[in-house]
Amino acid sequence: MKLEVLGCGGGVGQGQRTTSFLIDELILLDAGSGVGELSITQLEAIDHVFLTHAHLDHTAFLPFLLDTVLGRRQAPVVVHALAETIAVLKAHIFNWQVWPDFNQIPSLEHPLLQYAPLVVGETVNVGKTRITALPARHSVPALGYLIEGEGGGIAFSGDTTHNDAFWHALNQVQNLQHLIIETAFSNADIELAKLSCHLCPSLLLKGLDLLQSRPRVWITHLKPGEADSIMNDIEQLQHPLAPQALQHGQTITL
Numbered sequence: 001m002k003l004e005v006l007g008c009g010g011g012v013g014q015g016q017r018t019t020s021f022l023i024d025e026l027i028l029l030d031a032g033s034g035v036g037e038l039s040i041t042q043l044e045a046i047d048h049v050f051l052t053h054a055h056l057d058h059t060a061f062l063p064f065l066l067d068t069v070l071g072r073r074q075a076p077v078v079v080h081a082l083a084e085t086i087a088v089l090k091a092h093i094f095n096w097q098v099w100p101d102f103n104q105i106p107s108l109e110h111p112l113l114q115y116a117p118l119v120v121g122e123t124v125n126v127g128k129t130r131i132t133a134l135p136a137r138h139s140v141p142a143l144g145y146l147i148e149g150e151g152g153g154i155a156f157s158g159d160t161t162h163n164d165a166f167w168h169a170l171n172q173v174q175n176l177q178h179l180i181i182e183t184a185f186s187n188a189d190i191e192l193a194k195l196s197c198h199l200c201p202s203l204l205l206k207g208l209d210l211l212q213s214r215p216r217v218w219i220t221h222l223k224p225g226e227a228d229s230i231m232n233d234i235e236q237l238q239h240p241l242a243p244q245a246l247q248h249g250q251t252i253t254l
Contacts, residue, residue, distance in 0.1 A: 161203060
């Protein structure tokens with residue numbers, strides 16, 4: 001299993017791309033501006049998109065992806081997400097005002113976009129890859145994901161603040177190799193982190209102390225201009241898992 005980091009920033013700017021990961025060429029995990037790194041041929045190959053939540057930094061390039069591959073695919077692109085997230089897409093994006101409704105075109109019988117509602121704990125099998133929806137706690141309904149292949153598992157928190165249920169779910173995973181987890185704010189902004197339902201290093205530590213396995217920990221969603229401050233706070237924790245910053249263009253292989 002191969003996970004390619006198309007975007008892992010908490011915002012945009014030169015060299016910054018928002019959240020999106022490509023898994024084994026066929027699966028997109030979130031659809032932020034990192035999707036723009038892919039060629040048309042690569043975009044055509046994507047059969048499944050798994051969304052953590054409806055915020056634009058995780059969904060903004062889904063409309064462009066669909067527009068690009070219209071007429072180039074025979075099968076629909078399946079978008080997996082919470083029912084609440086799908087409702088937002090229908091009402092506010094694919095509504096013929098902001099963007100065409102690809103759930104109706106090129107025809108109602110054969111639309112390009114197919115929705116697949118998910119609930120926490122549900123697993124979807126895509127070839128040899130298993131993707132399970134994990135609990136998250138954000139300012140809107142949200143999920144994390146566990147992606148498992150023959151070589152083990154990669155967990156992704158999505159956007160979340162501290163959530164005991166997330167860590168409990170990870171402790172049930174038999175072979176967790178990597179954890180990609182957001183830490184959007186420094187400790188100096190802990191009140192803002194709590195208000196916006198994100199993590200800061202001290203809240204991250206609270207969760208890591210609950211984790212029973214020892215995966216490699218990668219920090220994502222660092223706010224542009226704040227990355228050094230956030231990572232310095234994390235280094236000061238001196239946690240034995242030694243979290244590192246995820247990098248744009250990085251590949252994780254199991």
